[in-house]
Amino acid sequence: MSTILDKIDLSSLPKHIAIIMDGNGRWAKSNGKPRIFGHRNGVKSVRTVTEAASKIGIEHLTLYAFSTENWNRPKTEVNALMHLLVETVKKELKTLHKNDIKLEAIGDLKQLPKKTYDALLEGIELTKSNKKMTLNLALNYSSRWEITEATRAIAQKVKNGDIQTDEISADMISQHLTTSKIPDPELLIRTSGEHRVSNYLLWQIAYTEFYFTDIFWPDFGENELYEAILGYQNRERRFGRISEQLD
Numbered sequence: 001m002s003t004i005l006d007k008i009d010l011s012s013l014p015k016h017i018a019i020i021m022d023g024n025g026r027w028a029k030s031n032g033k034p035r036i037f038g039h040r041n042g043v044k045s046v047r048t049v050t051e052a053a054s055k056i057g058i059e060h061l062t063l064y065a066f067s068t069e070n071w072n073r074p075k076t077e078v079n080a081l082m083h084l085l086v087e088t089v090k091k092e093l094k095t096l097h098k099n100d101i102k103l104e105a106i107g108d109l110k111q112l113p114k115k116t117y118d119a120l121l122e123g124i125e126l127t128k129s130n131k132k133m134t135l136n137l138a139l140n141y142s143s144r145w146e147i148t149e150a151t152r153a154i155a156q157k158v159k160n161g162d163i164q165t166d167e168i169s170a171d172m173i174s175q176h177l178t179t180s181k182i183p184d185p186e187l188l189i190r191t192s193g194e195h196r197v198s199n200y201l202l203w204q205i206a207y208t209e210f211y212f213t214d215i216f217w218p219d220f221g222e223n224e225l226y227e228a229i230l231g232y233q234n235r236e237r238r239f240g241r242i243s244e245q246l247d
């Protein structure tokens with residue numbers, strides 16, 4: 001029996017997939033449960049999707065776990081999410097390490113609660129030499145924060161006389177972003193039927209293919225990931241050229 005995985009061309013996978021995991025709250029509501037129940041089930045999807053991505057050979061997976069705007073949620077939900085993060089990182093760390101997955105995080109990490117920050121740093125340190133895949137958590141992250149920080153750093157270099165303004169290039173800006181070590185995502189997935197980018201990787205998604213699905217994040221699993229990759233592989237990426245100019 002042919003599966004979705006059989007239809008994927010493993011020789012032309014996206015190297016980097018970014019995901020906006022959305023719909024945990026609505027999923028919980030539709031099951032008559034509190035929002036945190038949705039987040040807990042969202043963690044199951046994080047595990048499933050991480051395993052599936054690593055299994056087929058995706059090199060970088062960046063998950064939007066907490067935005068700078070998420071602090072505006074009710075305090076009980078913010079606390080529960082922070083707790084869930086610590087719990088998940090601690091619980092999953094050995095499995096990540098065993099599977100040769102490197103944990104990374106992008107965002108204003110120093111502003112996270114100490115317990116969350118410490119758990120994250122411990123995970124990053126333990127897995128830093130792993131090679132199979134990078135699992136990058138966007139935490140207390142927003143693009144406007146990141147671009148502002150990059151602008152400040154570059155302006156400081158100009159002020160110090162280390163660089164001239166005409167040396168500032170798109171490449172230099174990329175090098176000052178939190179994603180400087182990884183390629184831009186070829187595919188951005190957003191679940192739950194929302195069609196927005198919500199301050200996520202704005203610079204990096206200049207040529208990214210978007211894939212939107214109505215499925216809520218806790219229902220997004222292995223097959224749903226493969227469907228998204230298949231959708232991506234069926235598109236023609238022209239980068240401003242015309243079809244006839246492509247191979």
Ligand code: FPP
Nearest residue numbers: 021022023024025026039042043065085088
């Ligand atoms: C969006 O659903 C989800 C979040 C803001 C948090 C995502 C967090 C997790 C999946 C759990 C922890 C993650 C890791 C990496 C361990 P929503 O609450 O916005 O749902 P709604 O739009 O239906 O209200």
